[in-house]
Amino acid sequence: MARRKKLKNSSLLQILAGIVILVVITIIGGNLDSELLDSLQKDLEVDSLENVQGDDNFSSSNNSNVQVNGNLIVDFIDVGQGDSILIRQGEHAMLIDGGTSECKDDLLSFLASEGVQRFDYIIGTHPHEDHIGSLDDVVNTYDFDTFLFPKVTTTTKTFENLVNAVNNRGKKFTTPLSGTEYNLGEASFKILAPSSDSYQSLNNYSIVIKLTYGDNSFMFTGDAESLSETEILNSYDDLSADVLKLGHHGSTTSTSMKFLNAVSPKYAVVSVGKDNSYNHPTKTTMDKIKNLNIPVYRTDEQGTIECISNGKDITFNVEPGTYSYMGD
Ligand SMILES: [Zn+2]
Structure with a gap:
């Protein structure tokens, strides 16, 4: 009995966790999409620059307004x-x-x-x-x-x-x-x-x-x-x-x-x-x-x-x- 109850509790927890994740995804869905697009775009830019010069030190983005740590x-x-x-x-x-x-x-x-x-x-x-x-x-x-x-x-x-x-x-x-x-x-x-x-x-x-x-x-x-x-x-x-x-x-x-x-x-x-x-x-x-x-x-x-x-x-x-x- 004790074991069944545990199982029941854990599947309840799983369902709850699923709901929370779904809600979070819905709320920040727009951001996720744009982030995904950004990173895809960055990958493309890096590739095209590497093709030009074959160097791996290229930056793909301007760091302006990016939070930085240190000096x-x-x-x-x-x-x-x-x-x-x-x-x-x-x-x-x-x-x-x-x-x-x-x-x-x-x-x-x-x-x-x-x-x-x-x-x-x-x-x-x-x-x-x-x-x-x-x-x-x-x-x-x-x-x-x-x-x-x-x-x-x-x-x-x-x-x-x-x-x-x-x-x-x-x-x-x-x-x-x-x-x-x-x-x-x-x-x-x-x-x-x-x-x-x-x-x-x-x-x-x-x-x-x-x-x-x-x-x-x-x-x-x-x-x-x-x-x-x-x-x-x-x-x-x-x-x-x-x-x-x-x-x-x-x-x-x-x-x-x-x-x-x-x-x-x-x-x-x-x-x-x-x-x-x-x-x-x-x-x-x-x-x-x-x-x-x-x-x-x-x-x-x-x-x-x-x-x-x-x-x-x-x-x-x-x-x-x-x-x-x-x-x-
Ligand atoms: Zn000089």
Whole structure:
């Protein structure tokens, strides 16, 4: 009898559970359908992108407005006249550019002091010495998954050293296609440039990315000039970003008013050497930033600038700098 009663109770429980499940499915049915559709769509997007380039690091969605845990840490490293930006999210790390060859010791000791173990990505925005100068030393020191580099070569020793260092790791450059998205932990970034096959100025080969973490976003421009900015404006709708790394060290060649308005940054960063011989940044560029009341952080005044996003808010480890300039 006792056994029968138990059985009876358990089948009653099963029926009750069934009813609850049915009710739940009915209530959230619409959501389930759209989620299913979303995931199917994502699968399709990943497949088609993999077909194009055969890389497995593509992101299928924009992380905008996605709940994130932890922080995104962006360091604009003081490498004198040049660019080098370390980006970390959880265990994931990426380096955009590696300054000149003279900054090698400073750069390597900074990366070591920050406890960097390896890189998911290294980006060489373009082949100029103030961007790839110490990247060969970085590659000789740290393992990495993907090295993004534009499809352009130069005959300099610096470039040759970099190619050899990458080859010695048994790797090669990946040419990013404009529009492609990659994941960096819970952050993602989209390639916005270059989109043409050839340019007169090496600067315009610069890989430009927009990186998104939760509600925050960053625009990293390398040395892209206004011609590349125009191509980006013509190809992409949402260029808004909280932080804009000004193109080409604040030179007049970059940060066209149209591009600046489209990005509409809350903060600007200039990576530039003190008393540099190029007269960067220029009055033209700094006046644009000043007139829009955008706080500017600059490596020649603040040294290495660390900027932390929790996915909602961005904080800097230093106070903003001045709008002073070197050239016109
Ligand atoms: Zn440069």
